[in-house]
Structure formats: C-alpha cells, structure tokens
Amino acid sequence: MTEQSKINKDTAKRASLLERADRVFGLDDLGPAKVPSNLPKPSRPVVPPQPVAKQPVAVPASQIPVAAASAQPVPQPASEPQPEPAVALSGPYHDIERWNLKDAGLIVPExxxxxxxxxxxxxxxDIIADARARRDSKQRRILVCSPHQGEGKTFCAINLAIALAAERDVEVLLVDADVIRPSVANRLGLEVQRGLMDALANPSLRPEKLAIQTDIDGLFVLPAGATGPNDAEYLASERTGEILDRLTRGAPNRYVIFDxxxxxxxxxAAELASHVGQTVLVVRADETxxxxxxxxxxxxxxxxNIKLLLNATHFSPSGRRFGDYGEREE
Structure with a gap:
C-alpha cells in the first residue's frame, strides 16, 4: 500500500477499503489458474471413494421408544368365512283350493x-324355540311320524306346516317322505309330480327345482315322487344328507317338515331320524x-329331541278351550 497518488477525498469517504484496493490493484481479474492442456493422462481411471455402509445395531425391545413400537404392523384377525347363500326354492307354482282344506278338516289360512x-x-x-336356542340347521328339520297307520301323522304334518308358514319371514317346505303311501299332494289338491325319490335316484335333479310353490304365503311342497322297491336304500344313502343340507344351508328361516x-x-322314518333335529311322534288318544x-x-x-303329540283328544285336563273367545253369545 505504497501508492501515493492523490485520492479523491469525497470518493474515499463513500468507498470501502476493499473497493479502494480493487481500484488500485485490479482484483477483478483474480480467479483459479488455468489447467495446462499438455498434462499426461492417468494410467487408470480415478474411482471416487465409496461411503462405508453402517452396520445395523440391535437394540433391545425394552429400549425401543413407544412411538417406534406403535409403528410396527399389527397382525389383523383372520376374516370370518362368508355364509353360503341360501338355495332358492324354485319349483312350479300351484294354487291350493281352500275347499280341499276344509273337507279334510285342515287349517284354512284365511x-x-x-x-x-x-x-x-x-x-x-315349542319347535321354533328349540330351533332358535340351538342354532343348528338340523333343528329346523322336523320329522312327523306315528307308531302305526291311522294315528293322524299326515293330518298333523300338514297343519303344522300351514301354522309355521303363517310366521313372518319364514319358509316352510313340507316333504312327503311316506314312500309307502304318499298322500300329501292329494290332500292338498296338487298334481302328482316328480319329488324327493326322483332327486335321490337321479343326482342331476336339483330338489329345490322340484319344490312346488303354493298360494299359501311361505308354504312349499315337495312330493314323494316316483317310489319303488329300493326306496329304503336310497334314503339310507349319502345322497339324502347332501339333499337335506342343500335345502337348509344358508337359510336360517327355512323349516323342513317330513311326513x-x-x-x-x-x-x-328311522333312516330320516338321523338327519333331523326334532321329531314329533303322533299318537292317537285311547288307541296307541x-x-x-x-x-x-x-x-x-x-x-x-322327540316330542309327543296326543291326537284326537276329547277332553282337556286343565279345562282349557280354544277358539271361542271371539264367539258372540246369543
């Protein structure tokens, strides 16, 4: 800093020391030196150093922060299997003449x-209570039987089916399993068609497509079908269990009644007893x-679960009398 040239005092007052030095020494041309173009090439390429990977350090579970521990994936419970959809009863439609019911002494819905x-x-x-308490599809299969003929089992089976069908949101399938003397279809005035025994003999037949839909809301009828000498063997086969499972699986409001x-x-009757959850044993008063x-x-x-139903009684031990409360006295 030996330059003794005259300095403009007004300019010097406004300029900083660095600015004044730049005007004197020419610092604008300062910069990195240029690399000569004739330098020898290196014998092998220069590889930049790679960063050293850090080894993971095991941390005891007790020292893991709460926030980090909560971030761990929580195992989800296995999803429950979805229930199978109910098989729809989709057989032909048929009206039931009400005079047929009256002539047979059966319940007339209207x-x-x-x-x-x-x-x-x-x-x-009593039947509905047991079916709902045990929550088993077999409890919704009811066998109606009697020791001997003429004790009123078919009469009771039809009336029970009509009474059950009156329940709200309930389907009732009345199956004529009396392979010796089928009579359910005739008593209801239905045309005899293919039914249970046809489905047992021919695996290609779907039993739900043979169930007759009636004009009594919620009531379906599966006729006995073509009977023959080997009916007992068909009923004892595995096909019987498959058919009954198909008719009740996924349908918690469907009851199947067997005559x-x-x-x-x-x-x-003994063969079918192993496939049902309830049995109504009909006995005739003073005869059985x-x-x-x-x-x-x-x-x-x-x-x-065997229930006893006393049929054709002419007295009530309790003095109970039904059906006359609404009658008008003259």
Whole structure:
C-alpha cells in the first residue's frame, strides 16, 4: 500500500477499503489458474471413494421408544368365512283350493281362528324355540311320524306346516317322505309330480327345482315322487344328507317338515331320524298302546329331541278351550 497518488477525498469517504484496493490493484481479474492442456493422462481411471455402509445395531425391545413400537404392523384377525347363500326354492307354482282344506278338516289360512289353529300354534312355538336356542340347521328339520297307520301323522304334518308358514319371514317346505303311501299332494289338491325319490335316484335333479310353490304365503311342497322297491336304500344313502343340507344351508328361516311312514311299518322314518333335529311322534288318544309308543321311540332314537303329540283328544285336563273367545253369545 505504497501508492501515493492523490485520492479523491469525497470518493474515499463513500468507498470501502476493499473497493479502494480493487481500484488500485485490479482484483477483478483474480480467479483459479488455468489447467495446462499438455498434462499426461492417468494410467487408470480415478474411482471416487465409496461411503462405508453402517452396520445395523440391535437394540433391545425394552429400549425401543413407544412411538417406534406403535409403528410396527399389527397382525389383523383372520376374516370370518362368508355364509353360503341360501338355495332358492324354485319349483312350479300351484294354487291350493281352500275347499280341499276344509273337507279334510285342515287349517284354512284365511278363516277365523279356530281351536285347531290354536293347538298347532302351541306346537309350533315349542319347535321354533328349540330351533332358535340351538342354532343348528338340523333343528329346523322336523320329522312327523306315528307308531302305526291311522294315528293322524299326515293330518298333523300338514297343519303344522300351514301354522309355521303363517310366521313372518319364514319358509316352510313340507316333504312327503311316506314312500309307502304318499298322500300329501292329494290332500292338498296338487298334481302328482316328480319329488324327493326322483332327486335321490337321479343326482342331476336339483330338489329345490322340484319344490312346488303354493298360494299359501311361505308354504312349499315337495312330493314323494316316483317310489319303488329300493326306496329304503336310497334314503339310507349319502345322497339324502347332501339333499337335506342343500335345502337348509344358508337359510336360517327355512323349516323342513317330513311326513314319513309309520315307524313300526317301514324303516324310512328311522333312516330320516338321523338327519333331523326334532321329531314329533303322533299318537292317537285311547288307541296307541304304551308298548307301541316305546318301540317307536326306540326306532327314532337317532334324533335326540322327540316330542309327543296326543291326537284326537276329547277332553282337556286343565279345562282349557280354544277358539271361542271371539264367539258372540246369543
């Protein structure tokens, strides 16, 4: 800093020391030196150093912060399997003539409440209670049987089906499994068509497509179909279980009622007893012997829930009388 040239005092006052030095020494041309172009090339390419990967350090679980621990994936519970959709009963449609019901002494849905209807309301309440308590599809399969013929099993099976069909949101499939003397379709005035035994003999037939839809809301009828000498063997086959499972699987509001041959007359009732959850054993008052009742109960013992229905009684031990509350006295 030996330059002694005259300095403009007004300019010097406004300029900084660096600015004044730049004007004197010419600092604008300062910069990195140029690399000579004739330098020798390196013998091998220069590889820049790679960063050293850090090894993970195991940290005890007790020292993991709470926030970090909560970030760990939480195992989700396995999703429950979806229930299978119910098989729709999609057979042909047929009207039931009400005069057929009246002539047979059966319940007529549109008629006023009768003592007969009230009695079967009591029976169906007990059946529904057991089905809902145990939550098993077999409990919604009800076998109606008697020790001997002529004790009213078909009469009771039809009336029970009509009474059950009156429940809201309930389907009832009445199956004529009396392969010896089928009569359900005739009593209801239905044309005899293919039914249970046809489905058992021919695996290509779907039983739900043989169930007749009636004009009684919620009531379907599966006729016995073509019967033959090998019916007992068909009923004892695995095909029977497959058909019944198909008819009740995924349908918690569907009840299947079987009218079977008398227990002491044929083996069909005993074969079907292992596929149902409830049995209604119909006995006729003053006619069915105690020995016959005990023998029938033994044959149907594959079903653990057997109910006794006393038919054709002419008295009530409690003095109870149904159906006359709404009657008008003259």
């Amino acid at each position: 008629d006023p409440v009768t003592a007969l209807l009230e009695e079967f309301r009591i029976v169906k309440r 079977t041959p008398p227990a002491l007359a044929a083996s069909a 012997s105690r020995a016959a009742l005990e023998d029938a109960q033994q044959l149907l013992s594959a079903c653990q």
